[in-house]
Amino acid sequence: MDEHIRIGDIAPRVQYLADGTQASFTYPFPIFEAGDLEVRLDGLVQVGGYTVAGAGQSEGGSVAFDAAPATGTRVTLRRSLAIARTTDFQANGVLRARTLNDELDYQIAALQEVKDEVGSALRFDPSEVGGAPSLPLPAVRANKLLGFDSLGGVAVFDRGEGTTSVPFPGGIPRTVEDKLAERLSARDFGAVGDGTADDGPALQAAMNAAAASGKFLEIGEGTFRTTQPLLLPGAAAGLLMRGTILYAGPGGAAALTLGDGGSANNQRKVYAGLSVFRALQSDWLDEADVGIRIRNIDASRVEVRRAERFTIGVQVVGDERGSEDSDLHYGRLIDNRIALDLRTLTSTAWMNSLRHHGGHFACSSATNPGIGRFGVRLSAAPGAYRLHNAHLFLGPGFELQRQGTPGTVDAIPFLLEVDGRGLTARGVRMEACSPFVARHTAAFNDAVYEVAFVGTYGFTGCAVDYAGATRAGGTVLPLHQAAAALGTPRLVAEASNIRARAFRWDAASTGFEGLAVLSGNPTVPANTLTNLCFPGLNLLTLNADTVTLPTSRALAFVVDCTICKEFFLAAEGSALRPMVLQFDAAENALDSTAPALLSNMNIAWQGAPSFWWEGVADLDSLVGGLALNRLQRVTLAPNAAFAAIGVRGGNAASVLKSLRLYVPGTEAPMVLAGAGRAWGTREFSASLAYDPPSLVAGANASQIVSLPNVQNGDFVQASFAGQVSGFMEWTASVTNSGAAGTVTARVTNRHPSTTIDLSAGTVLVRALKPRV
Incomplete structure (x- = not known):
């Protein structure tokens, strides 16, 4: 070493x-x-x-x-x-x-x-002359900012005195205090964000300061535990969250409320990164248990990253005024009984024109398995305004865990408890849900659900459940079907010219080819399909090109609705009222416990003896100056097997020109007319085994053939299926008319000299009702 x-x-x-x-x-x-x-x-x-x-x-x-x-x-x-x-070192030492x-x-x-x-x-650059300056004494520099004066020397300034500016053209000097106060942070008020400390008081103080100053509040990274509900008043410019609020406060309250209630307008706000997590899973029994409540937003942008374990995850409310014209983006809305609730609270509130983007609306299989759950609800408090209009949902995903096959609890993406018009949901994903994409319980119109995917239980999300609804206002577009079938409704019955279809049923009654005639007060007490659908009735006035339809008469298509329950009725004319008559599989009329529904108007039960359901307005009536009722969706009861769907006269001057019936492109129900049904057919036929006698030249023989419904004045013909002879001439005439009518078939030997004896065969008769 x-x-x-x-x-x-x-x-x-x-x-x-x-x-x-x-x-x-x-x-x-x-x-x-x-x-x-x-x-x-x-x-x-x-x-x-x-x-x-x-x-x-x-x-x-x-x-x-x-x-x-x-x-x-x-x-x-x-x-x-x-x-x-x-x-x-020692003196004089070594x-x-x-x-x-x-x-x-x-x-x-x-x-x-x-x-x-x-x-x-x-430190100073070596080129600078002079030593380092001394700091002012503590009493002078206390609560001051250390900076540099105009000559570059070290100096102290009051917080509101020293200025700085951005290094870009046009920048102006601002005080440091003003710059630091531009955006408030929750940590400025003592929030820790470690998931353990109670940050509730600090968060609320920060929110109060943001409202008092009109500033934007930032809640940074971390988990901010609070034992109290939090409120960011509407006077704050907005909120940005990068962390999560862990709510450990009392139940029956909103963990985070944004905006003011009452008549305050919460306009032009930006709420970004919202994330609220409940410390304990809610039992879903109290609807006041809300994760994030947003009040009276207008022209705002909301981003929800997370709302988990509440009865209601996110609730947008309209108080004395409403929420409208805003964009809302959703992330994870998990383990909530109602993930998103759009709710009005008062009679002066509204809930209109909101655009909803994305969202994973899901529940875990072990979360409150005995309680039904819903993704999106449109609701109103008792007595509140019920018309929710124009909501657009883009790409929502629902994974609600319906608990078993078949499901033992409701797990339905959309629940519409209010009236209104215009809900469009596109690209809906349904996983582990009920076989309904929506449930309507009121009179909502014009709801369209485009179902892009259904998993786990097969593609069964193609229906709307009308539980107590008064309107059939939903249309489901299942994207697993061919585009052509979806885009083209199927025409199943058509009378393009009602007047041209009229024929003489009997001396007092008129019938219409392909249609049944119904009476609002039939005299026959039986309530069967055969007795309530008439082949012809009186009181129908035939005009040059139209038919006058009185209030006591209806024209309808009769359909087999065992499978298809959705029909679309279109009529041309004036003062025409839609009507529906339903029958079970035994062809007995259904009563008021099996309601039919219309899409754009309410429907009323007429009761015996007609058993009609009919609309409460005419098809050409105006709503706000618009003819919204012209095309009606008709939704039949689940237990209906047959139905008569058509129109009756709305007043004594009602005129009918044409009538059409459509179904969704995936359906093809049978239309019942003729083929053993008396109504809607002009032609009847019958046959009888017959052995004509031997006839000398010029002689004839006749045979009576029963032909129900033949009337005096009908065109009748006779023919013979058996041995043929060119000299044997067959003719026919009406013998008796009425329900038990008969036709006399007559054969004449036209040979000038020879006796003819035909072998046994079948005599056939035909009657044709004349057009009128």
Whole structure:
């Protein structure tokens, strides 16, 4: 070993970035003893857990850790000498070179440390003349800002005195206090965000300050636990969250409320990154248990990253005024009985024109498995305004866990408890949901649900459940079907010219080809399909091109609705009222316990003896100056097997020109007319086994054939299926008319001299009702 350490021009500091496996690190500078080496891991001084080798060596040495530092840890090895004189030279004593060298080495090493530390300090440039100024005394610099004056000298300023400006053209000087107050942070008020401390008071103080100053509030990274509900008043400019509020407060309250209630207008707000998590899972019994409540927003933008474990995850409310014209973006809305609730609270509130983007509306399988759950609800408090209009949902995903197959609880994406018009949901994903994309319980119109995917239980999300609804206002577009079928409703029955279809049923009654005639007050007491659908009735006035339909008469298509329950009725004319008559599989009329529904108007039960459901307005009536009723969706009861769907006269001057019936493109129900049904057909036929007698020249024979519904005045014909002779002429005439009518078939031998005897065969008769 050398006589003494050689102190070279080497910085007394070295750093490494640990890789998780290396445990030994070298230091290239000399130390006098092991205690002279300071060891830090990520800036923290270590007091043990390592061994130092190489003390007293000019080339340095190494540090061996008992356990390799974790990956990414910054390892700092630094010489740190005690500044002290450890030797003394005696007067007139021997000046030994080793002792002198050791002292000089120690001083040089200490000066290297000073140089290293000074190099990390803020200092004047060497070109500047003059020494460093002294700081003002504590009494002068207390609660002041340290800065530089106009000459670049160090100075202290009041918080509202010193100015700065952005380094861009047009920037103006601003005080530091003004710049710092531009956006408030929850941590400015003592919020910790460690998930343990109660940050509720600090968060509320920050929210109050944001409202008082009209500033934007920022809640940074971390988990901010609160034992009290929080309110950000509407006077605040907005809220940005990068962390999460952990709500550990009382139940029956909103964890975070944004905006003011009453008549306040919460306009032009930005609420971004909202994230609220309930410490304990709600039991879903109290609807006042809300994660995020947003009041009276208008022209605003809302981003919800998370709302979990509440009865209602996010609730947008209209108080004395409403919420409208805003964009809302959703992330995880998990384990809430109602993930999103759009609710009016008063009779003067409204809920209109909101655009909803995305969202994962989901429940865990173990969360309150015996209670129904819904993704989106449109609701109103008792007595509140019930017309919710124009909501657009883009790409919502629902995974609601309906609990078993078949489901034992409701797990339905949309619940519409209010009236209104215009809900469009596009690209809906349904996973583990009920076989209904929506449930309507009131009179909502014009709701369109485009179902892009249904998983787990098969593609069964293609229906709307009308539980007590008074309107059939929903249309489901299942995207697994062909686009052509979805875009083209199927025409199943058409009478493009009602007048041209009229025919003489009997001397007093008119029938219409392909249609049944119905009476509002039939005299036949039976309530069957055969007795309530007439082939012809009186009181129908035939005009040159139209038919006058009185209030006591209806024309309808009769359909088999065993599978298809959705029909679309279109009629051309004036003062026409839609009507529906339903029958079960045994063809008995259904009563008021099986309601039919219309899409754009309410429907009323007429009761016996007609058993009609009919609309409360005419199809050509105006709503706000618009003819909204012209096309009606007709939704039949689940237990209906047959139905008559058509129109009756709305007044004594009602005129009918044409009538059409459509179904969704995936359906093809059978229309019942003729083929054994008396109504809607002009032609009847019958046959009878017959062996004509031997007829001499010029003689004839006749046979009576029963032909129900034949009337005097009908065109009748007879023919014979059997042996053929060109001299045997067959004719027919009506013998008796009425329900038990008969036709006489007559055969005449036209040969001038020969007797003819035909073999046995079948005589056929045909009657055709004349058009009128």
